[in-house]
Amino acid sequence: MNDTQSTGLSRRTVIQAAGAAAAAYSLVGTAAGTAAADDRPEAADRLVIHPVPGSMPINTTFVVKARTPGGQWKPVPVLRVGTKTINEKTGGGIIRQTSVAGLDFTGTVEVQVTWSKGAIPSARIRPLSYGITPEVSGDTLTFSLTEPRNLSIEIDGDIYGNLQLHANPIEMTRPEADDPDVIYFGPGVHTVPNNLLQVPSGKTVYLAGGAVLKAQVSFKNVENARLTGRGIIAETDGGTTVAFSKNIEIDGILVMNLKTGYSCTIGQSKQVTVRNLHSYSSGQWGDGIDVFSSEDVLIEGVWMRNSDDCIAIYAHRWDYYGDCRNVTVRNSTLWADVAHPVNMGTHGNPEKPETIENIVFSNIDILQHREPQVLYQGCFALNPGDSNLIRNVRIQDVRVEDFTWGQLINMRVMANRYNAAPGRGIQNVYVRNLTYDGTHANMAIMTGYNADRPIDSVTFQNLAINGTVVYDKMRKPGWYLTTDMVPMYANEHVKNLRFLDSATAASTTAPEITSAGEATATARQVFNHLVTASALPTSFSAEGLPKGLDIDTATGQISGTPQVPGAYPVTVSATNSVGTATKSVTLTVQHP
Structure with missing residues (x-):
C-alpha cells in the first residue's frame, strides 16, 4: 500500500506499485502483460484485461474468461461487491455479495462464464433490450459482444448472487507517466x-x-480537471465530489464498497460530464449520482446499482444554492436495491424558491426498484418540495423491466419530513416511449398539492404496459378513466393530463427554440449545451458545430470536447410533427 502526499501536485505525481507491491496484485490466471499483448493498434479485434490487487475481495461463484474470436481464452478477475436491501419488517439492512468483472475491447469479444454451483438450470442476460441469448452447456454459458455493454448475468433468476460484466471500450488515449499535469495511480x-x-x-x-x-476524489472550486481510467475507488466515505467547479469530466471509473456517502456528488457546478461510471453501494444513503443546483450536466453510459437513489436531481441542500437546469441522462442502466432509480425535487430553499428545469432522461433501462415505503416509491419520482418548481422534463425511450416492489411513476407535489414548505408544482412533462413489462408495480400516483400548486400539462405518448398501449381513445369501458388502464391515481389538482398513441401528434403547433442564443466553451475541455424547445419536439439537429462537438438528435444535447478556439456560428433546429424551428447560436470556444 502506498501513501500519496497531498502537497506537490503542481508537478507530475506518479504512484505505482513497486518492489513487494509487485506481488501484491495479480490477474487471476494471467499476467498483466496480456493487456499489452492484445493492445495493438493494428488489431481489429482487441481485448484488454486489467489486473486486480491481491488484497481486493474476490468472488469465486463465477469463473469468467474472454477472448477475441479464435484466440486464447484469458481469465477475467471477478470482484466481490456488497449490495443492500431493506428488511420490510424491521427496517434493517440486508447485505448481500454480488460479483463484478470488467474488460475492455474493440471489434468482437467472446465471453465464457462458468457457474461454480454446477449445471446451469436457466440463464438470462439483462438488460433484456440488448437481446443477448447465451449458449448454455452444463455449468458454462458463452456469448459474444460487438459493442460495449454493461450486463447482468443471472442464473435461475437470481438477481442478488448475479454477475455484472462491464465490457468497456478500450481507452483511446492514456496519459504518460511523466506528464506534469497528471496525478497518476498505477496498478496497486x-x-x-x-x-x-x-x-x-x-x-x-x-x-x-x-x-x-x-x-474520495474532490473537485472543489476548480476548473478544467478530470478523473479518468479503468481503476477503482473503494472503501472510503464518498466516491467523487464536484463542488463549485466548472469543466469537470469523470470517465470510466468503478466505485464500490463505500463506507458511506454517494458515488458521485455534483453541487453548484457547471459543465460537468460523467461517463461510463460503474457504481455499487451497500451503505446508508448509498446514492449513485446526485446533482444539486448545477447547470449543463451530462451523465451517459453509466451503470448504477445502489442502496438509495440511483440518480437524484435537486436544488438547494447543504452549501449548494440555486436553480438546477440542463441535465441530461442517457444510454444508462439503473438498478435501485433501495429507493428510486430516479428521484427529482425534494430539496430546495423556501426562502428563495428555486426551479429544476430542462431535464432529459433518454434511452434508459431500469432493472430493479425495491422500496417498501410507499412515499419513497417510483421508478421515476418527481417530488418537488421546499417551494421547488419542476418544469420541462422529458423522459423518453425508457424500458422498465419487472421490479420487486414500488411504482412505475410517482409525480407528487409534496411536503415531507425533509421539507419546510410544499413544492410549487410540476409543469410540462413529456413521457414518450415508456414501457413496463411485469406484474409487481403498485398503482402509479400523480397528485398536485392544491389548486395553487398543481401538476399541469403532462403528456404520456406510447406508454406501453405489458404490451398494451395506454391512450385516451383506446378501447375500454366508457366509464373507466384512462388512468385506470395503467393503473394510476391522479387527483383533482392534476390538469391537462393526456395519454396519446404513437400516431397522434403531441402538439398542434410548431416548436419554438427556448435555449440561449449564445454559449461559451473552453478548448480541449468537456462542453455541454442542451437545445430546448416548446411544443414537444421529437428530434433536433445542429449545423456548423466546431470539431469535437456533436448533437444527439434524440435529446438536443450538444456535447464533446472542442479543439480549436474561435467564434462559431451554429444553427440549431427542433422538429415535431407540425414543423421545424431554427435558431442561430453563437458558440465561442475560449482558450484554456
Missing part, C-alpha cells in the same frame, strides 16, 4: 492523507487499470 492499492484527494485546476487524475484508490 493507494491511500492519501485524510483519505481525500483534492484535485487542483487543470489536472487529470488517472487511475490505471489495476489501480485501487481508497480515498
Whole structure:
C-alpha cells in the first residue's frame, strides 16, 4: 500500500506499485502483460484485461474468461461487491455479495462464464433490450459482444448472487507517466492523507487499470480537471465530489464498497460530464449520482446499482444554492436495491424558491426498484418540495423491466419530513416511449398539492404496459378513466393530463427554440449545451458545430470536447410533427 502526499501536485505525481507491491496484485490466471499483448493498434479485434490487487475481495461463484474470436481464452478477475436491501419488517439492512468483472475491447469479444454451483438450470442476460441469448452447456454459458455493454448475468433468476460484466471500450488515449499535469495511480492499492484527494485546476487524475484508490476524489472550486481510467475507488466515505467547479469530466471509473456517502456528488457546478461510471453501494444513503443546483450536466453510459437513489436531481441542500437546469441522462442502466432509480425535487430553499428545469432522461433501462415505503416509491419520482418548481422534463425511450416492489411513476407535489414548505408544482412533462413489462408495480400516483400548486400539462405518448398501449381513445369501458388502464391515481389538482398513441401528434403547433442564443466553451475541455424547445419536439439537429462537438438528435444535447478556439456560428433546429424551428447560436470556444 502506498501513501500519496497531498502537497506537490503542481508537478507530475506518479504512484505505482513497486518492489513487494509487485506481488501484491495479480490477474487471476494471467499476467498483466496480456493487456499489452492484445493492445495493438493494428488489431481489429482487441481485448484488454486489467489486473486486480491481491488484497481486493474476490468472488469465486463465477469463473469468467474472454477472448477475441479464435484466440486464447484469458481469465477475467471477478470482484466481490456488497449490495443492500431493506428488511420490510424491521427496517434493517440486508447485505448481500454480488460479483463484478470488467474488460475492455474493440471489434468482437467472446465471453465464457462458468457457474461454480454446477449445471446451469436457466440463464438470462439483462438488460433484456440488448437481446443477448447465451449458449448454455452444463455449468458454462458463452456469448459474444460487438459493442460495449454493461450486463447482468443471472442464473435461475437470481438477481442478488448475479454477475455484472462491464465490457468497456478500450481507452483511446492514456496519459504518460511523466506528464506534469497528471496525478497518476498505477496498478496497486493507494491511500492519501485524510483519505481525500483534492484535485487542483487543470489536472487529470488517472487511475490505471489495476489501480485501487481508497480515498474520495474532490473537485472543489476548480476548473478544467478530470478523473479518468479503468481503476477503482473503494472503501472510503464518498466516491467523487464536484463542488463549485466548472469543466469537470469523470470517465470510466468503478466505485464500490463505500463506507458511506454517494458515488458521485455534483453541487453548484457547471459543465460537468460523467461517463461510463460503474457504481455499487451497500451503505446508508448509498446514492449513485446526485446533482444539486448545477447547470449543463451530462451523465451517459453509466451503470448504477445502489442502496438509495440511483440518480437524484435537486436544488438547494447543504452549501449548494440555486436553480438546477440542463441535465441530461442517457444510454444508462439503473438498478435501485433501495429507493428510486430516479428521484427529482425534494430539496430546495423556501426562502428563495428555486426551479429544476430542462431535464432529459433518454434511452434508459431500469432493472430493479425495491422500496417498501410507499412515499419513497417510483421508478421515476418527481417530488418537488421546499417551494421547488419542476418544469420541462422529458423522459423518453425508457424500458422498465419487472421490479420487486414500488411504482412505475410517482409525480407528487409534496411536503415531507425533509421539507419546510410544499413544492410549487410540476409543469410540462413529456413521457414518450415508456414501457413496463411485469406484474409487481403498485398503482402509479400523480397528485398536485392544491389548486395553487398543481401538476399541469403532462403528456404520456406510447406508454406501453405489458404490451398494451395506454391512450385516451383506446378501447375500454366508457366509464373507466384512462388512468385506470395503467393503473394510476391522479387527483383533482392534476390538469391537462393526456395519454396519446404513437400516431397522434403531441402538439398542434410548431416548436419554438427556448435555449440561449449564445454559449461559451473552453478548448480541449468537456462542453455541454442542451437545445430546448416548446411544443414537444421529437428530434433536433445542429449545423456548423466546431470539431469535437456533436448533437444527439434524440435529446438536443450538444456535447464533446472542442479543439480549436474561435467564434462559431451554429444553427440549431427542433422538429415535431407540425414543423421545424431554427435558431442561430453563437458558440465561442475560449482558450484554456
